[in-house]
């Protein structure tokens with residue numbers, strides 16, 4: 044361990060390669076200092092976030108701010124290529140960028156201690172700005188990043204004082220000073236290796252210590268032991284703070300999970316119609332009729348899932364044409380007549396053949412009833428508001444047409460999903476679900492506010508990002524089996540999948556092979572017009588490469604177009620096809 048600078052001194056002449064080695068060592072020590080300062084900053088921020096809220100940690104707020112600013116095409120790209128992992132990829136990217144930045148400012152700090160350390164502060168400022176810019180920003184959200192920035196500054200300043208290079212360049216002096224330095228650096232080394240005074244000697248000779256920085260240092264001696272001790276102390280303290288923060292955050296999450304588990308949803312006054320037998324053709328590889336909560340797709344901007352406490356949760360209903368504004372509690376909703384409905388949810392970012400569609404049994408309160416009781420009338424009955432804006436605790440805004448949510452369909456304030464309270468990731472304690480509308484214009488999770496307004500007066504989150512104001516779900520179909528590039532045996536091969544046209548209902552599904560004639564598939568029984576419908580077609584497969592293609596017709600008589608359009612601005616169209624090769 045003692046060899047680093049000595050080795051360089053012993054084996055190299057006083058210039059040329061020796062300075063190269065010295066420089067390499069300086070870069071290495073600087074990089075280490077920077078990384079340690081960055082780690083310390085994140086650890087301190089984690090601890091502070093436990094006191095504020097987990098969602099206020101720097102990586103989360105910076106990531107959230109990045110999500111807010113991501114152009115729709117790129118967001119779609121991320122969702123498409125990383126799926127629900129897009130957030131993990133983003134956070135990893137942020138940590139990598141942060142690491143590179145930490146290395147850079149660490150290296151700078153070994154030469155220009157104040158500049159490097161101040162850059163660390165600036166980095167904290169980025170976190171502060173990101174935290175303050177989030178739609179759900181609370182004043183205390185800036186604290187984790189602010190404290191992180193200060194910790195990074197202090198650590199870097201301190202470590203850089205101990206990572207002076209083993210020759211004089213820290214002073215900014217030219218080569219001659221450097222050329223002499225190795226000699227002086229070599230002196231404390233044997234002492235350090237031998238007996239107690241090592242660090243002291245080092246400090247004395249380097250003229251360093253926390254007060255000696257900023258280019259005022261002369262001689263520029265590297266105090267190895269001092270650096271190692273300081274670095275070890277910094278890493279240990281950071282690890283401790285980070286672990287404590289993690290523990291406190293995890294503990295809070297466990298309490299929240301327990302409070303959710305304590306909730307028992309009453310039996311619905313209006314249960315879902317029993318699911319007819321035969322909704323699910325028994326074909327291997329076909330999606331299950333109900334999508335389990337754990338398999339249900341998740342699309343949202345939340346890098347840290349909001350954990351809302353149901354007992355303190357409130358839903359405020361107000362705005363244009365609301366003659367009796369109300370604030371409802373979770374208990375208020377539980378005391379109302381609950382309805383249970385099967386509804387298939389779809390994301391506008393689902394490309395043709397994509398996975399962002401799922402079917403669940405929801406329990407909730409009829410939204411139209413709540414609106415009516417507050418005096419709301421749809422535009423067709425003279426109401427002044429044509430847009431219902433739902434706000435979530437994380438600042439999401441989602442606008443739905445008032446006319447649609449009050450037209451008699453089962454638009455819900457949902458409390459339950461597949462027989463349990465909503466999972467946190469799917470909007471606990473209350474979300475909206477509206478059959479027939481894409482999620483981004485209807486399905487607000489972690490709902491906390493409903494405002495009646497107009498489409499002229501307010502653009503919701505995604506609308507500001509070029510998506511359409513209104514977006515009914517487009518009639519679509521998907522082949523689940525065979526999988527792309529499968530090699531089924533020749534003979535009868537069941538081709539099966541799902542088709543959806545929520546609130547219209549599926550009338551027909553057809554399949555064709557290699558652009559030939561369309562064949563009508565056998566439809567699974569229809570649950571309701573708000574759910575997807577499963578289908579199967581027995582294909583007499585012959586050997587060779589084949590393209591299977593599907594199209595659906597809904598109950599309005601519309602047949603799915605073959606015109607391919609992308610997901611932006613209001614949902615993809617086109618037909619799903621799958622290429623297989625039969626041996």
Ligand SMILES: Nc1nc2c(c(=O)[nH]1)N[C@H]1C(S)=C(S)[C@@H](COP(=O)(O)O)O[C@H]1N2
Nearest residue numbers: 340341342343344390435439482483486488
């Ligand atoms: N608060 C909040 N609600 C939200 C979103 C969001 O980003 N934040 N995304 C919406 C979108 S785009 C969709 S498709 C659905 C997805 O719901 P799920 O994640 O439960 O499947 O939630 C909607 N509700």
Ligand SMILES: [Mo]
Nearest residue numbers: 390391482483
């Ligand atoms: Mo979505």
